[in-house]
Amino acid sequence: MFKVFIDGREGTTGLRIFERLSQRAEIELIALSEEERKDPARRKWALNACDAAILCLPDAAAREAAAMVENPQTVVLDASTAHRTAPGWAYGLPELGDAALAAILASRRIAVPGCHASGFIALVAPLVEERLLAADAPLACTSLTGYSGGGKKMIADYAEKGAAYDPPRAYGLAQAHKHLPEMQKMTGLAEPPVFLPVVGNFYSGMLVSVPLHRSMLRGGAGIEDVRAVYRARYTGPVVSYREAVSEGGFLSAGRLSGRDGMWIACEGGGDRFTLLAAYDNLGKGASGAAVQLLNLKMGVDPTLGLKL
Numbered sequence: 001m002f003k004v005f006i007d008g009r010e011g012t013t014g015l016r017i018f019e020r021l022s023q024r025a026e027i028e029l030i031a032l033s034e035e036e037r038k039d040p041a042r043r044k045w046a047l048n049a050c051d052a053a054i055l056c057l058p059d060a061a062a063r064e065a066a067a068m069v070e071n072p073q074t075v076v077l078d079a080s081t082a083h084r085t086a087p088g089w090a091y092g093l094p095e096l097g098d099a100a101l102a103a104i105l106a107s108r109r110i111a112v113p114g115c116h117a118s119g120f121i122a123l124v125a126p127l128v129e130e131r132l133l134a135a136d137a138p139l140a141c142t143s144l145t146g147y148s149g150g151g152k153k154m155i156a157d158y159a160e161k162g163a164a165y166d167p168p169r170a171y172g173l174a175q176a177h178k179h180l181p182e183m184q185k186m187t188g189l190a191e192p193p194v195f196l197p198v199v200g201n202f203y204s205g206m207l208v209s210v211p212l213h214r215s216m217l218r219g220g221a222g223i224e225d226v227r228a229v230y231r232a233r234y235t236g237p238v239v240s241y242r243e244a245v246s247e248g249g250f251l252s253a254g255r256l257s258g259r260d261g262m263w264i265a266c267e268g269g270g271d272r273f274t275l276l277a278a279y280d281n282l283g284k285g286a287s288g289a290a291v292q293l294l295n296l297k298m299g300v301d302p303t304l305g306l307k308l
Contacts, residue, residue, distance in 0.1 A: 002298055005030040005046045007065050008056030012151050013079050016287035017054055020305045021294075044068045052297060054290055055079060066109070075297050077290050079112040084182040086111070091186055092293045093118065094302075095239045096125055101296075110293055114179040115285030116143040116197055117186070119208030119277030122264060124187040126233050132221045139193040139210060141183075144168070144253035146204040149281040158201060168200040204282045205254030210275040223273045226266045234264045237303050238284065238292060241265070245278050256280050260288025260306040283307075 004027055008014045021027050030050050036042040047053050048071040055062045055078040062080035069076055083089040090107035094100055104110055113121065120141050127133035147158045147165075158165055177195055184192040193210070214222050227243075234241040238261050245251055245265040255278045256263065262279035279285055284292075288306055295302045 001028045002026060002052070003028045003030055003050040004052050004054065004294070005050040006054045006056060007043070007047065008061075011056050012148055012155065012282065013286045013290070014054075014056035016282050017056065017290055020287065020291045024305055026300075040068075047071075048074060050074060052077060052294055054294065072108075075108045075110070075294075077110050077112055077293055077297075079286060079290055081114060081178045081182075082111075083109065084111040084114065084117075085185050091182070092289060093121060093186070094292075094296065095122060095234065096186070097129075097233075104293065104296055110297075112286065112290045112293065113186075114182060115145065115149055115206060115281040116141075116177070116195075116208065117179040117182045118285050118289065119143065119206065119262070119279060120183050120193065120210065121186045122234075122239060122262065123208065123210050123275040123277050124189070126229050127217075127226065128188045130229050132217050132219075132225055132229065134218055135188050136190040137216055138191070139189070140196070141193040141208065141210050142196045142198065143209075144198050144200060144205075144207045145281045146202045146206070146254065146257065147199055148204045149206075149285070150199065154199075155203075163201075165201045168198050170196055170198045172197045200253065202254050203257070204280050205252070205257035206277075206279050206281040206285055207251060207253035207255070208277040212273055212275060214271040214273075223266055223268060226273070226275070230264050230266060236261075237308060238262065238288075238306070239264060245276055251276065251278065253278075256283065259283050259308060260291070261308045 006014050030046050047068050052075040059080050059082040062082040089109045089111045090103040092110045092112045180192040230241040242263045242265045245263050260283040262284040265276045295304050
């Protein structure tokens, strides 16, 4: 029996992870009562008694929890921002390639990628790696997300305000969004993109887009060269390339709501096109990614328990 402790199970990400794992007979979930969760000694016991601890906590609390782990056999999967660019932590996006997967399999400290960052990195990193896109390319990124990405506080806010929040709202306008450091580091870019996150009045779903002009690509490359890179890289089962993801010229940010996969595409024509990643901010953008990483550390099918 593989023992798992979800530290922060009561949060939005933790609850969905719990739902995915509670159905699995080979996993024993360590649970603490409300009173025990507030007892540092009991929390430390749980963090060291498990085979894998999944941290679904604010950054400061995640750093505190990681520091409590003294059992050298315990795997720590951190879903917060705290360790995504920290030395000694593997970045949990195995689709980046063999080196990324090897680092995840070899490490006992793994950072679950940020929701916005997952799509941007999946779109841009292969193009930089294949030298279609220069590391100093000036990129922009827009990311549409459901309000569950803001956690319980934002969910309650949207429940209260209702139709008043129907028009989508842009945020992060100071260009200091917490996902920017990993977006830059994991793509190898010299500078982070100009990033515009937008939250809409829908519970979950995510659509990340990066506009490109052919002149931004190297060596005379064009849209078909970009598609060829994605076609070879993203063969599934979790992240898969699609020739097109739009329908009738439209693409909903809720296309994969409730699911744990990601669709990658490049649409457009001529000299102008858009890189597209569609997924669920709570799926491949958070909880689904954590479950996939747990499966890898357990040595089982990475898709076990996922809804694809």
